[in-house]
Amino acid sequence: RYRISAKEKLLISGSFAAQDVMVRLPVNEAAQKSEEQNCRTLQFLNANDSVRGFVPRQLGTGEHNKLPYFIETYRPGVPLFDILKRNGRTSLLDKISGVLESLNTSDKASAPIPLENASYEALVQGPLDLLCQFIEDEDCQRAVGDYFQGKFHGLPVSLGLLHGDFGMRNILSDGGNITGLIDWENSTTEGLPVLDSINYLVSAQLAFGGIDSAQQIVQLLASGSWPEEAETKFLTDACQRWGFSPDMHKPLVFLNWLRNTAHQLRFSLAYNPYRIEAEIKPVLKSISEQSL
Numbered sequence: 001r002y003r004i005s006a007k008e009k010l011l012i013s014g015s016f017a018a019q020d021v022m023v024r025l026p027v028n029e030a031a032q033k034s035e036e037q038n039c040r041t042l043q044f045l046n047a048n049d050s051v052r053g054f055v056p057r058q059l060g061t062g063e064h065n066k067l068p069y070f071i072e073t074y075r076p077g078v079p080l081f082d083i084l085k086r087n088g089r090t091s092l093l094d095k096i097s098g099v100l101e102s103l104n105t106s107d108k109a110s111a112p113i114p115l116e117n118a119s120y121e122a123l124v125q126g127p128l129d130l131l132c133q134f135i136e137d138e139d140c141q142r143a144v145g146d147y148f149q150g151k152f153h154g155l156p157v158s159l160g161l162l163h164g165d166f167g168m169r170n171i172l173s174d175g176g177n178i179t180g181l182i183d184w185e186n187s188t189t190e191g192l193p194v195l196d197s198i199n200y201l202v203s204a205q206l207a208f209g210g211i212d213s214a215q216q217i218v219q220l221l222a223s224g225s226w227p228e229e230a231e232t233k234f235l236t237d238a239c240q241r242w243g244f245s246p247d248m249h250k251p252l253v254f255l256n257w258l259r260n261t262a263h264q265l266r267f268s269l270a271y272n273p274y275r276i277e278a279e280i281k282p283v284l285k286s287i288s289e290q291s292l
Contacts, residue, residue: 026070038185056182075180103193127262160193
């Protein structure tokens with residue numbers, strides 16, 4: 001079986017030596033870099049007893065006819081959406097919380113350090129610089145930069161493992177438990193783990209909220225008016241765990257959007273001026289207005 005993903009790679013599932021495997025074939029340089037990151041993170045995770053049981057195991061990498069390939073074990077389960085549409089949107093929220101806690105146990109996350117220099121560059125300024133390449137309005141660029149600088153630069157934060165695309169299609173379940181976390185291509189071991197909780201809520205609203213625009217959902221989440229009380233508590237608890245005060249809710253939502261959007265701009269979004277106009281510029285306008 002095979003399919004082509006939105007991140008420009010061919011995914012082939014099959015069996016080899018009585019083992020179910022997934023072969024990942026990136027078709028361009030951006031996809032290859034993402035697969036290399038996925039590979040590095042899987043190696044890191046498989047050295048961690050608390051998460052080894054629900055992430056793929058890297059089996060090998062190589063090149064055939066100048067086409068790179070990456071092979072990993074195939075995780076059992078079905079996408080979380082298929083389970084929740086039968087059992088209810090929040091039916092496994094406690095399991096989701098448990099998985100996120102296991103990714104960053106108290107002994108794995110760093111002690112709070114100021115977000116500056118290389119960390120600020122990687123988590124904030126780098127994604128912002130990439131996004132600003134597609135925005136002509138220099139006043140908007142400056143205002144958005146000032147907003148993130150004012151909210152995050154120098155802020156004491158604990159860094160840890162961030163999946164980077166923690167949502168319905170990358171979480172697998174057997175109906176009662178989480179059986180797999182896949183697609184670690186946008187991950188980092190020195191990220192802000194609370195962003196995975198934010199990304200999960202965006203994914204849930206896309207799946208169940210009757211809104212097909214991530215931009216609208218980001219605006220909804222930033223407003224503080226979320227339709228599911230249990231998910232609101234889920235995010236509040238995550239923010240408290242990672243030491244963020246309630247006034248950081250909106251900046252964190254915008255930071256998660258910035259990071260995800262910058263990642264997408266490495267792929268086909270960069271060549272879609274309609275989506276840039278319709279999905280990116282309205283959020284940037286909202287962010288720039290916050291700094292006035």
